Amino acid sequence: MFLPHTDADREAMLRTIGVKKIKDLFEGLPGEHLFPELDLPPGVTEMEALAELQHIADANETTGELISFLGAGAYNHYSPAVVDSILRRGEFYTAYTPYQPEISQGTLQAIFEYQSMIVALTGMDVSNASHYDGATAVAEAVNMAYHNFRGKRTKVILSPGLHPHYRETVHTYTVDSNILLEGEETPLDSGPEALIPLIDDNTALVAVQYPDFFGRIHRFRELIEAAHQAGALVAVHVNPLALGLLEPPGDFGADIVTGEGQSLGIPLSFGGPYLGIFATRQQYVRKMAGRIVGETQDARCQRGFVLTLSTREQHIRREKATSNICTNQGLMALAAAIYMSLLGKNGLRQVAELNFHKAHYAAAQIATLDGFELVYDEPFFNEFTVRCPRPVAEINEELLSYDILGGYDLGQTRAGLENHMLIAVTEMVSREQIDIFVDALAEVAHD
């Protein structure tokens, strides 16, 4: 379909190679089962494909059609038009990993700028060029801490406030190792200090989330101090948009910061591709997995950028590499860089404040409803947990008839959280829409 070859081309090429027909090129292939008939629908033209895909897309209800209050690790934010227009430039999206720096300065400088803005946002010293997503970034933080202590410390403490998908991913990654995972059963209404008794001299890492999965903003200074006293590292997982407002983890003692960068201008896209953020302190830069772009010069004294510290990576270290990561999320890091450049220091603060105030307005209104109760006292950013008078699944089903996408059903993630809804409010929702939601909740509160 995308083949430029004419019959004349084929003929000339086969002649040069010295065979009569294309099938001759496969003569050496061993075995049976060659040239199977593939039971696939016959090929179609571009026009037909577009029509079919449009038809499939139409079978989905989007955040354009529904007023969305669903978060839980992926958020409905506004992506400025500039972001996608740059992402559609073929020089960016059809390029490969910048292994040949002389013809990849666009990608390399953009990633260097991304790294810098992540450093600025998180208050850390150095960032890599990205991981696949927040979950795998947390798993890599566990990996990094384990290798930092060369396997001599085997305990990793996971806060119950970490997204369940992140914790599950860490379990999958560590199943064949001798890493002990503790802390997830700690009661949710105790603060981060409840993890302190678990810290000992076998602890490699304590991992927390900020704001946590339930929306809460915790203070981690005490926990971090206790971890450092025991010689352990601390990883703080962030929503980078919240850092437009909140004190960055680099300022309160984090050793590693991971994050889910989807909220930086990346569409929801049914779960991916997203952006794993990873930053750390200068002293751990060589322990950090993933690609890193560094600044240098050429022979004419021109500034240029290159992938550096490559000897940590799989293509050189092979089985001695601390991670196997190769392809990462280059285009998504570019999207985040454009988003952060466009908004800048004031714009990011502005959008964070919109999220904060709208979420607090919604929470205050919902708190006045009979049968609904805000569960936690801690401050929150743009997400909060509400106890509902009915199962969340039932409420959400009814809300759909109001064209509202309700919050996340926390009953699926942990015992004792039945009838608990996690509600997210972003800059995309107007006051009117929040009022409609609150009224709808009042109406569906009873069967």
Place this chain on the structure above:
Amino acid sequence: MNFPKELKYTRNDEWIRMEGDEGVIGITDYAQDQLSDIVFVEFLVDVGESLEQGKTFAAVESVKAAAEVYMPVSGKIIAVNEDLPDAPEKVNSDPYGEAWMARIKISDPSELDDLLDADGIAKLERDH
């Protein structure tokens, strides 16, 4: 290729200079040449640790390769060259002098018999 006569060598291109029952270890001129510009040296052991012959005690990295450095003989680490990580280029410029990596107290002198002398390593069949 420079292989000083007074040293003993491993097939992996480490050298050891014996001083009584202590030994000073590093990597050879051939090794630094193969790796090319060294950008990083990392010690993977603590002073006071004991390691067997053949175990890894350090790693060196250049722009294009990474290599582990093994103990030529068993012993206890008495000292590591603290200056080296800040000046990795010394491995290229002075592999037998300023770029010494570790000083050890050897535990089994008979292991020295496993090693090559300067002639032996100069004649070693190389894959490259």
Place this chain on the structure above:
Amino acid sequence: MTDLSTSLKIEPTVFELSSPGRQGHSFPELDVPHAEIPKSLLRDDLPLPELAEVDVARHFTRLSQLNHGVDTGFYPLGSCTMKYNPKINEATSRLPGFANIHPLQPIETVQGAIGLMFELQEWLKEISGFAGITLQPAAGAHGELTGVLIMRAYHRARGDDRRVKMLIPDSAHGTNPASSAMSGLEIVEIPSDTRGNIDLAALRAECDETLAGIMITNPNTLGLFDENLRQVCDCVHEAGGLVYGDGANFNAIMGISRPADCGVDVLHFNLHKTFSTPHGGGGPGSGPVGVTDELAAFLPGPIAAIVEEGDDEEPPLYGLVTPEKSIGRIKAFHGHFGVMTRAYTYIMMLGGEGLRAASEHAVLNANYLQARLRDTYKIPYDRICMHEFVAEGHWEDAPDIHALDISKRLMDFGFHPPTNYFPLIVPEALMIEPTETESKETLDAFADALIQIAEEARTQPDLLQTAPHRTPVGRLDEVKAARELVLCCWLPEK
């Protein structure tokens, strides 16, 4: 740092372009009451740059112009399959019905999306012959880790914890041993024989009861279909091990050979190679993993499935289910849906015939280039190749010229160089994969350039050693980059 601050800048960074008070994007005014923000939670300063929209648009547009992409020229990177990225993929993946749906929406509201995932699963199974599949892995290496974890889970479920050894051919990509090591396995390297096949004798010697399995790439990184593939698989299976297939080179065999038919038990696909989704300057990719019936229960979840059968009147209800003995999640949510829609569009357009034609022409193009170059460059495994081949970038009578110099000089001709120094078993390797979407004219221009460079190697070696000359920057000092780490726009405070 003082050294670098005096360097000439092609394009300033966003921080250098920043001017206090500028803002490139504004939001609507707040329409709800202010809630109180506890002061102790707030950050003091946010040191992000400040630019107007026009400056951001211009800056990143100019940066893009410093790049070489498939859209600007030939990109024959071996084992990367830099084929043309159809623009229709960009249109379909951006349809609001795909871009603006949340992964955790009630399944009834996203039947189109889950249905697409289900159908893509079925198509990939048909193309490869596998019985089970997951679309969750984010990239090839992620798929490899998934596959290795599945293999370990399979052995563990059989009560066999002795199987800790993974065999990996010496021609393998670095992600293979790295993925195995991440899962805690011991790696044993198996040499290739003189014909570029896995050395069967060496393999047999390692086939014992500690064998977890073997990771093979077929065709391998020399571009050769292993002539003993069946024996390799049988040998490993007889010893109780599993065969993992690295699908990076799948572009050679679509509609020609199915890995499951050859004895492979688990395989990862690279949607961003074989199935035309773009490389993005280093991602995002997508690495689905296909498995035999025996291993299907171990797949990571969730995967798309039919949860309620349809009938003449009603379509089936699609949902997301977790297999019964699943190894668990390997990332959040369902995988790279935005990449899946692109691959889905591609497969829909090509159909079975189109996929086969793509592979046939990929192999045709590679053999044509090999034939044009074999008199000028040494081809160590000189026989009909598959979709790629390896040449040596070195000549006895030009001892100071290396593969690197040839690659840098190629850039002056407007080509992206082939893969360098890989596979490790060929010295000064140049791994060349043209893909099927290149015309004969492009291939001829590339061959002509390489032939000219071979001539220059003898007559003007200096030209090669100081290349490239016609790129935005010259050869960059990578030693300086590694010795004097500058990893962001200003040095971090100590």
